[in-house]
Amino acid sequence: MEPIILHGRKVMGGVVEGEALVTKETISGWGGIDVKTGVIIDLRHELAGASFAGKVLVFWGAKGSSGWSSQFHQARNNGVAPLAMVFNETTTKAALGCVVTRCPGVTGLDKDPTEVIRTGDWVRVNGDAGTVEILRRKA
Amino acid sequence: MRLTDTEKAMLGGDEGLAIQKAMEILVRYGEALGAERLLDTQNVAGYLIARKDNMKRRGTDSFDVLFSEFNIDSDEPFEFGRVKVPSCQMETDMEPDYYLLSGRTEEDKQLYERNMDWLRKLGVKPMCTCTPYQVGNVPVKGEHCAWMESSAVIYINSVLGARTNCEGTESTTAAMLTGKIPDWGYHQDEYRRGTHHIQVETPVVSQKDYGLLGYWVGKIVQDKVPVITGMQGGAANRDLLKHFGAAAASAGGIEMYHMPGITADASTLAEALGGNKPESLKFGEAEKRYAYELLNSCGTNTDVDFIMLGCPHYSIDQIETVARLVEGKKIKNGVNFWVFAAQPIKDLAIRCGYADIIEKAGGLLMRDCCPALGQFKPSGAKVMATDSGKQAHYLPNFTGIESWYGSVEECVEAAVSGKWGGAL
Numbered sequence: 001m002e003p004i005i006l007h008g009r010k011v012m013g014g015v016v017e018g019e020a021l022v023t024k025e026t027i028s029g030w031g032g033i034d035v036k037t038g039v040i041i042d043l044r045h046e047l048a049g050a051s052f053a054g055k056v057l058v059f060w061g062a063k064g065s066s067g068w069s070s071q072f073h074q075a076r077n078n079g080v081a082p083l084a085m086v087f088n089e090t091t092t093k094a095a096l097g098c099v100v101t102r103c104p105g106v107t108g109l110d111k112d113p114t115e116v117i118r119t120g121d122w123v124r125v126n127g128d129a130g131t132v133e134i135l136r137r138k139a
Numbered sequence: 140m141r142l143t144d145t146e147k148a149m150l151g152g153d154e155g156l157a158i159q160k161a162m163e164i165l166v167r168y169g170e171a172l173g174a175e176r177l178l179d180t181q182n183v184a185g186y187l188i189a190r191k192d193n194m195k196r197r198g199t200d201s202f203d204v205l206f207s208e209f210n211i212d213s214d215e216p217f218e219f220g221r222v223k224v225p226s227c228q229m230e231t232d233m234e235p236d237y238y239l240l241s242g243r244t245e246e247d248k249q250l251y252e253r254n255m256d257w258l259r260k261l262g263v264k265p266m267c268t269c270t271p272y273q274v275g276n277v278p279v280k281g282e283h284c285a286w287m288e289s290s291a292v293i294y295i296n297s298v299l300g301a302r303t304n305c306e307g308t309e310s311t312t313a314a315m316l317t318g319k320i321p322d323w324g325y326h327q328d329e330y331r332r333g334t335h336h337i338q339v340e341t342p343v344v345s346q347k348d349y350g351l352l353g354y355w356v357g358k359i360v361q362d363k364v365p366v367i368t369g370m371q372g373g374a375a376n377r378d379l380l381k382h383f384g385a386a387a388a389s390a391g392g393i394e395m396y397h398m399p400g401i402t403a404d405a406s407t408l409a410e411a412l413g414g415n416k417p418e419s420l421k422f423g424e425a426e427k428r429y430a431y432e433l434l435n436s437c438g439t440n441t442d443v444d445f446i447m448l449g450c451p452h453y454s455i456d457q458i459e460t461v462a463r464l465v466e467g468k469k470i471k472n473g474v475n476f477w478v479f480a481a482q483p484i485k486d487l488a489i490r491c492g493y494a495d496i497i498e499k500a501g502g503l504l505m506r507d508c509c510p511a512l513g514q515f516k517p518s519g520a521k522v523m524a525t526d527s528g529k530q531a532h533y534l535p536n537f538t539g540i541e542s543w544y545g546s547v548e549e550c551v552e553a554a555v556s557g558k559w560g561g562a563l
Contacts, residue, residue: 065289
């Protein structure tokens with residue numbers, strides 16, 4: 001396949017490769033995720049029941065309570081954090097959440113990642129360069 | 140980010156390990172935001188309450204060790220010392236007097252009291268409320284703050300014209316230790332300008348109406364900046380705007396809104412928009428009904444056993460209203476009637492005689508905490524009625540309880556009869 005590379009801005013540095021979990025919706029931290037399992041528990045969310053543990057979480061942005069960062073922080077402490085975060089809308093919640101999750105993060109991409117990347121795609125997130133590359137499409 | 144010489148020295152460790160670690164997380168956070176600098180704040184409201192399971196997992200009973208990790212994201216534990224700027228504790232996760240009623244234990248209570256001692260040592264004022272602005276912390280227009288708690292953030296940004304983002308536990312704790320926060324978002328004029336124009340075309344008068352308007356606006360504009368015009372009926376006041384904002388911040392992520400002529404930043408629609416071309420929407424009868432039905436979609440059983448009032452924490456005037464409504468009546472046996480407020484407001488309610496009236500009727504006036512935040516409810520409770528859009532939104536998610544949203548009068552009627560009879 002033709003390599004697809006999205007260019008944006010670094011949120012957090014680091015380079016990882018992994019499977020993408022994609023949603024066009026915003027995600028709640030507090031009240032939205034289970035910090036012990038990494039599962040999205042917001043019953044009104046399209047990813048309800050899915051786990052982001054060890055995945056590249058591609059999402060629109062963060063919503064809800066100011067407890068967002070603390071929830072992802074605890075998910076990291078419990079070993080169920082996302083591998084990387086890729087999002088469209090920068091808010092204090094998403095930025096601080098990415099920082100304390102200590103995972104590579106990219107935002108401000110030249111194409112909408114929630115449109116271009118599909119759940120199951122194998123992607124490389126280069127936080128330092130601010131790029132996301134789709135290496136392999138889900139079969 | 141560009142740091143001043145003083146900030147560089149703090150980051151370099153000249154003022155000790157605590158301030159160094161706090162600066163490290165602020166710089167990482169500021170860079171993640173794309174902020175260019177830090178600004179000074181003298182007003183921080185955050186959250187430093189220990190969770191028993193986190194302490195057990197970390198294998199420590201030291202608050203310094205726990206919060207070094209959870210609130211500053213430091214791998215190296217440090218002694219906190221004293222906070223550098225005026226700081227307060229937001230609402231907590233436990234009621235210190237009636238904790239047994241919601242399944243908490245004596246051990247929880249002891250941890251809580253040790254936690255309060257630690258806050259005192261740190262110099263963090265244990266206001267223990269989601270409404271510091273009701274108990275003396277009233278920021279002025281233009282004041283740069285670092286606050287958590289979405290309902291408080293939207294209130295001080297909009298109603299008071301203070302400047303804060305919706306901060307988190309790590310950024311507020313770091314701000315307490317350093318007096319610094321990234322200069323980004325609602326600290327800057329351009330972010331505060333209106334993006335959506337909401338024309339209100341139905342009377343919005345009661346607290347119930349304000350909650351519905353807030354819930355609908357939040358649902359529609361998500362985290363943008365709505366400008367609301369056409370408010371008719373009585374004048375807005377603190378309690379109405381408090382409920383509007385809490386609902387708006389729950390349904391979406393609104394941190395800032397304008398009601399020109401009422402809120403602080405702008406007197407006219409044009410001033411609120413500041414040149415932005417807004418998306419225009421109307422709030423009429425259909426929109427009000429949509430919000431009402433959405434908020435009341437988590438209930439089918441009308442046998443109510445929990446009345447939750449005081450989200451956000453009640454003012455003294457709201458407690459007076461409840462006291463007048465329940466005076467001489469009896470809460471039905473088996474119905475938990477809980478009213479939440481900050482401790483100083485509870486103290487005032489005791490002096491005013493309202494607490495006594497509420498207790499005689501069979502209710503309890505509670506302090507410090509919030510069921511949604513503590514993820515608790517009265518043991519065994521299955522169906523809640525509340526006058527809070529925020530609580531109706533969150534508590535079913537956490538506890539599986541069914542919920543009804545209505546006016547305080549409807550909540551009191553349900554408390555006495557045991558039956559929900561609310562309607563739009």
